[in-house]
Amino acid sequence: MLHGSKRVTLNASRFLYLSSFPCLLHTMGTSIVTSTHTDDAETHSNGTQFLIFMRHQCRAGQVKNFDEALDLFQRMARMKPVPSVKDFTLLLGVIVRLRHYTTAISLVKHMYSALGIEPDTITLNIVINCLCRLKLISFGFSVLGTMFKLGLEPTVMTLTNLINGLCVQGNVAQAVVLADHMEKLGYPLDVYTYGVLVNGLCKTGDTLVAIRWLRKMEERNWKPNVVVYSSVMDGLCKDGLVYEALNLFSEMGAKDVLPNLVTYTCLIQGLCNFGRWKEVGSLLDDMMKMGMKPDVQTLNILVDSFCKEGKVTQAKSVIGFMIIMGEKPDVFTYNSLIHVYCLQNQMNEAMRIFNFMVNGGCLPDIAVFTSLIHGWCKNKNINKAMYLLEEMGKMGFVPDVVTWTTLIGGFCQAGQSLVAKDLFFNMHKHGKVPNIQTCAVMLDGLCKGNLLSEAVSLVEAMEKSNLDLNIFIYIILLDGICSSGKLNDAWELFSSLPAKGLQIDVYAYTIMIKGLCKQGLLDKAEDLLMNMEENCPPNNCTYNVFVQGLLTKKEIARSIKYLAIMKDKGFSVDAATTKLIINYLSTNKGDTEIQEYLFPKR
């Protein structure tokens, strides 16, 4: 019988893939491959032909989607005799590269339980890698235990995978400890181990430490490859250190390490963040001259950067270029557009793009739904936001911490702080824990909703938790306390910041100055401004806030003095300040001196 075997429908496997992991680990092992029959057509010589075909497809990167890969696996599983582990690992590698980690794990299980293949180091390494990618590092370590029990010796790769798992989880300190331990146990670190560590350090923002590891590997005569360099360059760019990234790029060239598409993409992202479009253009040119074609991922960075600058027309022309280059816009592309329309309160356009992408067969993801929910909340249309939340649920998406935070912020903005509070305190029932950003949004809502004492309690609770509180949290609270007019409390909090190990930044100073001005304590505000000059230079906003305070109290001479200082420093008068000057002028028409500062000649 040629088609006697039952194949799992593609939709079913997709559905399983989307459901929650712990459940998956138990159910998927037997559900993906249901065939028990042997396909006669795929035995003997046909089978050999097929395996040659399969190897070629895998090695040439021709297996581009999950369904194809699964199909290949199923055909292999039906062969008699069963293909070698080597052939299976080749295909598993493809599935891992397609990021179908849960499936890969269940396929290995199937190999052991149904196909009679003995567990070996390589397949267990694959399992460990997948578990680590799924942030299930403790399961990864238990597979290591299994290896020992089976009498299998872990390899450098096994341990490197676990180090990567620790990094993926954000536990880089432990990763470094494990690497040191590895060396002591006689497992020399290899290029991959260094690569994993360097990347982990960059991801947590420890780019300088990552560079030390890069140098360390050179000292030990390992030549950093394009992956290691690209990781560091990406870290530097994300820190805004584009100059340093470009230096490393030259260094790489000098050491004869060829850049690839990823290297260029990292640099392009770094330059885009600073609107350095000209340089972006010349990097793209260089890249294409070297025979590399930007892919969707590279071009999405341009689309997103234009969107972030509000330049939708340019973003759309990049999408046009994308199509010319033969790349299809994907969920990231569409979300960048949807997000910018949401920010601009153009919900009709946002929904139009959403429908366009869905009709074009591009599945929305949780980020898209969250953008739209954000947009509707901003539009003060909570009903539409809740409707989308429901739709999202119907599609099998579970709200994540970002979705919850968006909703909490949305209810706060709509003046429903109590509903927001309810969401905040009950989200854990849905398995999601507030993070520092969730707390920041809630805190702001409590402050703006005149629930100051609750805001104070929230910060106290946060201090007791293991959240790593940043200055931003205190700035929100400080702003809340200032707005309520409790200047003594505000001053006390402001002064206590250094003792909490936090560096008072320009925002904190500015909020405090604004609070002092509001209470008419202009001298104190001025003292603070003077104080800043030495250790934390005031910015445009700081001066505007202070001048607004002066103008409100009709301190015209002092206003003029500071307007002159601003002009001298190249700062500009903002909308609120302008309004106050115009107000003053409307009753004091003769004052030409202050008028000078209204529309400064450039």
Add this chain to the structure above:
DNA sequence: CTAGGGTTAG
């Protein structure tokens, strides 16, 4: 069989 690039909350 392992490592690097893109979207969402402030």
